[in-house]
Amino acid sequence: MSELLGGRSLDIFQPVRRQEICSMVNVMLSKAKARVKVDIGAELMRLNNNVLSRIIMRERCSENEDEAGKVKTMIKEVSNVIGIFNLCDYIWFCKKWDLQGIKRKLVGVRGRYDIMMDRIIHEHIDMRRKKKRKVHGDGACTEKDLLDILLDISEDKSMEIRLSIENIKAFILDVFSAETDTTAILTEWAVAELINHPDIMQKAIEEINTVLHYYSDNQAKIVALQITIYPQTLDYLLITWLLAETQSTGKVHLNLNQKRFLLSSEDQASGKKQLDVKGWHFHFLPFGSGQRGCPGSSLALHLVETSLAAIIQCFELEVGSEGDKSDATVDMEEAPRLTLPMAHPLVRTLVARLNPFSCM
Numbered sequence: 001m002s003e004l005l006g007g008r009s010l011d012i013f014q015p016v017r018r019q020e021i022c023s024m025v026n027v028m029l030s031k032a033k034a035r036v037k038v039d040i041g042a043e044l045m046r047l048n049n050n051v052l053s054r055i056i057m058r059e060r061c062s063e064n065e066d067e068a069g070k071v072k073t074m075i076k077e078v079s080n081v082i083g084i085f086n087l088c089d090y091i092w093f094c095k096k097w098d099l100q101g102i103k104r105k106l107v108g109v110r111g112r113y114d115i116m117m118d119r120i121i122h123e124h125i126d127m128r129r130k131k132k133r134k135v136h137g138d139g140a141c142t143e144k145d146l147l148d149i150l151l152d153i154s155e156d157k158s159m160e161i162r163l164s165i166e167n168i169k170a171f172i173l174d175v176f177s178a179e180t181d182t183t184a185i186l187t188e189w190a191v192a193e194l195i196n197h198p199d200i201m202q203k204a205i206e207e208i209n210t211v212l213h214y215y216s217d218n219q220a221k222i223v224a225l226q227i228t229i230y231p232q233t234l235d236y237l238l239i240t241w242l243l244a245e246t247q248s249t250g251k252v253h254l255n256l257n258q259k260r261f262l263l264s265s266e267d268q269a270s271g272k273k274q275l276d277v278k279g280w281h282f283h284f285l286p287f288g289s290g291q292r293g294c295p296g297s298s299l300a301l302h303l304v305e306t307s308l309a310a311i312i313q314c315f316e317l318e319v320g321s322e323g324d325k326s327d328a329t330v331d332m333e334e335a336p337r338l339t340l341p342m343a344h345p346l347v348r349t350l351v352a353r354l355n356p357f358s359c360m
């Protein structure tokens with residue numbers, strides 16, 4: 001898992017991330033021009049799902065009924081069913097019954113997923129055979145996606161443990177359900193937090209503008225963005241809540257002092273570039289820790305930072321859903337769902353600040 005979602009794969013798929021972010025900005029620019037309201041969370045969800053499905057199986061999952069779109073819908077169904085409170089898990093004499101029909105739904109969607117993944121995998125195997133014969137003849141394949149990499153591993157006879165097709169299907173389901181919601185919801189919270197803190201928003205935009213003069217890849221580290229992202233990860237994301245399994249006995253005041261996420265001067269002097277988010281020091285565990293820690297954390301942070309930077313650089317967001325600045329403040333209430341999304345989707349009338357495509 002770590003190898004497949006690690007540094008090398010991140011580099012290989014950098015053009016995919018870039019294209020999808022450009023495509024999101026393009027869609028938002030046309031909506032801004034037409035004065036159509038933009039559901040920022042929905043755009044981010046589409047961006048993240050498209051990136052992941054292109055990384056996994058070379059296809060986008062836009063909202064139409066193509067293959068990847070269907071996979072995404074199914075995975076959403078699986079996540080919804082898993083997240084439901086199941087009475088039979090809590091009342092022992094009901095455990096063999098399926099009072100809410102959850103098991104039936106799960107078996108149904110799992111069956112449909114299996115049929116579809118079998119077809120996608122066999123199409124991939126077919127394509128690999130043709131490509132091998134046509135392009136190289138030596139067995140090498142170009143432009144591999146994650147499914148190709150997994151199929152390579154499954155065909156590697158020297159592996160001590162061989163991956164089966166069932167393992168590959170489970171892997172893809174695992175990665176899709178782990179990615180769906182988390183990254184997009186985090187970015188949406190971060191945008192909302194920046195709107196509610198115009199001073200940090202201003203600083204972030206200034207930093208982006210300065211940094212982008214020097215770096216071609218806008219993956220540059222932007223301090224103001226990072227201090228927005230990290231508290232968000234900590235405060236809003238489900239998994240911290242799931243891992244902790246705690247319940248407060250009274251009203252809790254969260255200290256949103258973003259500056260505590262900045263590196264100390266000693267850390268900076270010792271060459272550290274950013275706060276550790278991989279759980280090495282147990283003071284901050286947004287991605288879990290140890291062997292079962294999140295293997296997608298680097299991809300997630302790349303996506304959050306670049307998409308957030310693109311949105312705030314290109315658009316003015318301090319305009320409310322009715323098009324004026326008076327209702328600009330965002331209501332930060334959480335919806336009681338597994339992944340803690342915003343209770344009130346972040347819908348804005350955007351004003352284009354910069355069109356990055358006009359100078360290309």
Ligand code: HEM
Pocket residue numbers: 001005052174175178179182183186233237239240285286287288289291292293294295296297299300
């Ligand atoms: C902001 C976004 C994300 C957050 C906060 C997050 C957080 C987590 C956490 C806390 C875990 C459990 C770790 C543990 O049990 O100790 C986890 C597991 C996992 N995550 Fe993420 N994740 C994010 C994005 C992603 C992405 C983008 C991917 C893949 C592309 C991904 C793939 C996975 C997988 C496959 C697991 C299961 C690992 C295993 O059990 O072996 N995650 N994630």
